[in-house]
Amino acid sequence: MTAASRGEPESGDGLQARIVVPERGVDVSLDLAPGRVLAVFGPNGAGKSTVLGGISGVLRPEEAYVRVGSRVLTDTASGVVVPAHRRRVALLAQDPLLFPHLDVRANVEFAPRSAGRSRREARGIADRLLDAVDAAEFATRRPSALSGGQAARVALARALAADPHLLLLDEPMAALDVETAPMLRTLLASVLRREQRMAVVVTHDVLDALALADEVAVIDGGRVVERGSVHDVLTAPRSGFAASLAGLDLVEGVATETGVRAVAGGEVVGDTSRAPGPGEQAVAVFAPRAVSVYRDAPHGSPRNVFAASVRSVTTHAGFVTIRSTVDGIGEIAAEVTAAAATELELVPEAQVWLSVKATEVAVHPAAG
Numbered sequence: 082m083t084a085a086s087r088g089e090p091e092s093g094d095g096l097q098a099r100i101v102v103p104e105r106g107v108d109v110s111l112d113l114a115p116g117r118v119l120a121v122f123g124p125n126g127a128g129k130s131t132v133l134g135g136i137s138g139v140l141r142p143e144e145a146y147v148r149v150g151s152r153v154l155t156d157t158a159s160g161v162v163v164p165a166h167r168r169r170v171a172l173l174a175q176d177p178l179l180f181p182h183l184d185v186r187a188n189v190e191f192a193p194r195s196a197g198r199s200r201r202e203a204r205g206i207a208d209r210l211l212d213a214v215d216a217a218e219f220a221t222r223r224p225s226a227l228s229g230g231q232a233a234r235v236a237l238a239r240a241l242a243a244d245p246h247l248l249l250l251d252e253p254m255a256a257l258d259v260e261t262a263p264m265l266r267t268l269l270a271s272v273l274r275r276e277q278r279m280a281v282v283v284t285h286d287v288l289d290a291l292a293l294a295d296e297v298a299v300i301d302g303g304r305v306v307e308r309g310s311v312h313d314v315l316t317a318p319r320s321g322f323a324a325s326l327a328g329l330d331l332v333e334g335v336a337t338e339t340g341v342r343a344v345a346g347g348e349v350v351g352d353t354s355r356a357p358g359p360g361e362q363a364v365a366v367f368a369p370r371a372v373s374v375y376r377d378a379p380h381g382s383p384r385n386v387f388a389a390s391v392r393s394v395t396t397h398a399g400f401v402t403i404r405s406t407v408d409g410i411g412e413i414a415a416e417v418t419a420a421a422a423t424e425l426e427l428v429p430e431a432q433v434w435l436s437v438k439a440t441e442v443a444v445h446p447a448a449g
């Protein structure tokens with residue numbers, strides 16, 4: 082069976098991967114063009130690390146096809162499995178896993194030396210990369226004398242020293258504190274851009290998508306449920322998970338002539354110019370700040386008016402987010418100013434009315 086007959090492109094310069102691990106409920110196909118960065122999101126246990134393991138070769142899936150550029154690294158159908166260390170695929174996880182007995186420079190020199198580079202060449206590569214990740218001053222230290230953020234930068238330099246065709250980052254910022262993470266993110270963004278690296282970044286932080294990625298994939302329940310440019314996924318999400326990343330409200334259901342009939346029976350009316358045909362799976366998406374909150378039923382005739390019960394009230398930078406439950410629709414978040422929240426006495430269990438103008442609601446096809 083050829084790659085094409087399995088529905089996979091046969092050649093190309095980018096990444097083509099299908100990872101199937103039935104005992105983990107994972108069946109994921111991913112592709113990526115050269116020089117592009119993909120951010121992968123998904124709930125805990127969705128299968129993100131399993132996919133990276135399959136691509137990097139540290140995991141041997143039952144069924145897999147991995148091609149990076151013109152090299153087929155795994156093809157279980159024809160028995161091809163290139164060992165992890167010969168893939169030119171670098172996997173960088175939360176734990177930097179530096180060699181404890183080597184100093185920082187020797188850690189970075191290790192890959193070029195193993196690839197047959199001279200001592201002088203390896204030294205040049207290490208010094209350039211340590212400089213790029215702003216770690217030149219630690220060159221002679223042992224890993225045990227580095228902070229978490231310093232070790233993460235050295236681990237990045239070490240990964241790049243192997244000149245990988247593909248860089249896989251598994252929550253690279255997760256173990257870092259709130260001051261170090263933005264620094265590493267900025268550094269990673271400039272390194273990836275400058276070196277035109279193809280990379281897949283698994284993350285829970287939308288800032289990583291904004292700073293590092295060109296494209297986003299959402300994995301849920303072992304499947305890719307949403308895929309698109311960072312802009313499209315964050316401005317017009319099609320899954321509840323992507324909507325929560327983007328900070329938008331999303332109501333799932335089926336398309337009607339005028340909007341979306343939610344699973345629980347209520348209807349949200351909206352702009353249907355990009356909607357699928359009536360009866361198809363659809364989502365209604367709107368911004369919490371487009372939701373008006375009242376204590377009494379509003380007058381006039383906005384199309385979407387819902388009686389709601391406040392569940393939680395949280396504040397952020399002078400704005401207040403009110404999450405409420407609406408019968409027949411589900412949970413809706415509204416954002417108001419702190420002044421308005423005080424005036425309306427918005428506290429948990431308050432009974433309120435929510436209204437959203439139909440022109441503020443985008444109706445489009447639901448995710449995969």
Ligand SMILES: Nc1ncnc2c1ncn2[C@@H]1O[C@H](COP(=O)(O)OP(=O)(O)OP(=O)(O)O)[C@@H](O)[C@H]1O
Nearest residue numbers: 104105106107123124125126127128129130131132
């Ligand atoms: N070593 C393992 N052996 C068996 N099952 C595993 C193993 N590692 C993960 N799993 C299971 O495989 C599924 C996918 O896990 P995976 O670690 O890939 O998810 P994830 O999306 O990376 O999650 P997280 O965001 O929590 O890191 C889960 O159901 C998990 O329990």
